[in-house]
Amino acid sequence: MRAVYVEKPHSFEVKDMPDPRPGPDEVLVRVKACSFCGSDIHLIEGKMPGVVYPLIPGHEWTGEVVSAGERVDEFAPGDRVATESHAGCGRCRNCVRGFYTICENYGRRPIHRQVGMTTNGGFSQFCAVPVKLLHRLPDAMSFTAGTLMTTAGTAVVGLERCGVETGDRVLVYGAGAVGLLTMQFARFLGAGEVCIVDTVASRLETAKKLGAEITVHAGVEELDTVLSERGWKGGPDLTVEAAGVPALQAECIRRVRRGGRVLLLGITGGEEPPAPLNRLSLDQITIYGIRGEGDFSVERAIRAYESGRIDSAPINTHTFPLEEFRHGFEVFGGKKDDAIKVVLEC
Ligand SMILES: [Zn+2]
Ligand SMILES: [Zn+2]
Structure with a gap:
């Protein structure tokens, strides 16, 4: 697959990488759209605490389910999904109380993962993630609009x-x-x-x-x-x-x-x-x-969006192909051409 590989701060390229394989509680997703976030700039510049290099960045993305691990029955191939990025350990006091973005085991692999920060993320064609990170994308919501649901959360x-x-x-x-x-x-x-x-x-x-x-x-x-x-x-x-x-x-x-x-x-x-x-x-x-989403708020954000009272269209100002990661990064980081959110189609 093609993916953005950040070897270390300030050093990145789009290149061929092996396809990920889903574990028993994971889902393999064909990524369709991935959006830049301010924290991706910190990540590239080496200013984001907790990032594990090298990695594929990207934590605000949507896609289509390709396959699911043996213990997953929530999603089937072809399902359209949005994601969140913090896969808390599920057993520390913060996770148990719903505050998994401040997991006490943050960064302790394999029990904790933050997709696009401590493990590979969505600036790639495929991504394998724990099933608990996925939310069903309504039919009426485009893959591009769906990338905003992580932020909305x-x-x-x-x-x-x-x-x-x-x-x-x-x-x-x-x-x-x-x-x-x-x-x-x-x-x-x-x-x-x-x-x-x-x-x-x-x-x-x-x-x-x-x-x-x-x-x-x-x-x-x-x-x-x-x-x-x-x-x-x-x-x-x-x-x-x-x-x-x-x-x-x-x-x-x-x-x-x-x-x-x-x-x-x-x-x-x-x-x-x-x-x-x-x-x-x-x-x-x-x-x-508040750090990131948490408390299953992405699901509530999606429902609110379905009411028609939340609009994402004017926020997603620019779209580029994955291969133009560097250009997208410059447009987003430099707020060029009135850019707000820059989305890459993967
Ligand atoms: Zn973000
Ligand atoms: Zn935890």
Whole structure:
């Protein structure tokens, strides 16, 4: 099969590799589409903690079942599937409670695997994964749209965990895929108004198309002015960091109203921001952090998508063939040509 082989940080190529064989609890999938994620950039640059090189990256992908291991009866050849990437050990206290993305045995093979991070992922023609990672793709959902369900699962589990309340005013930093999905799911879950902030004007246009009540062009518009004009006295009820920028994590704590909640979804690649932690006790602020999906949230994201109230089309801006991995990586990483999500057809 053809696959993207990352030998070590900064060193990768598309090449022939042996086809994977599914184990007894695994499913062999013919990958159809695989999307770039911000953490793939960290992986290529050697800044993603826990990555085991060499490997085939890719953890947001969809495909068609080719064959299944002897203990799998959930899927049959031809089934269309979406995936999540964290195959927790299933027996540590976090896994048992549904938080398998923070498995206590992370990286301990073979009992734990994160597909595309510690074992081979979806930037390839075939991938063999534990059956518990797969979700059935609805007929109406394209393989490309399905690649967003992993990210959607992150938004869903994060918002559920910090509890969106009816009429909440939600401030989201970052109008990339995570931010745009978080904005939509916050509204889906009952938020009153969502304000989304970004430095890229075209992304804010997309946010408006997808239903954002307020957009703020950072560096051009003054956030305080816009929010006070909208009557957001005291600040947002919930602030969300969805850009993976350390300074914005601190900004989320600074901006939220007294008694509010902060949700950190972005993965920052290591730096620690100076954060105003005194507000946590003084103003009784609660911070929630979420790593990836978890708690079977990808399944709920797919169902919400089926309601027709979540849209992925404007987020998947670019598609290239697998052979053009390097080009896709540059377009995605450089946000070239108004790119948000870049998908490779495998
Ligand atoms: Zn991701
Ligand atoms: Zn575990």
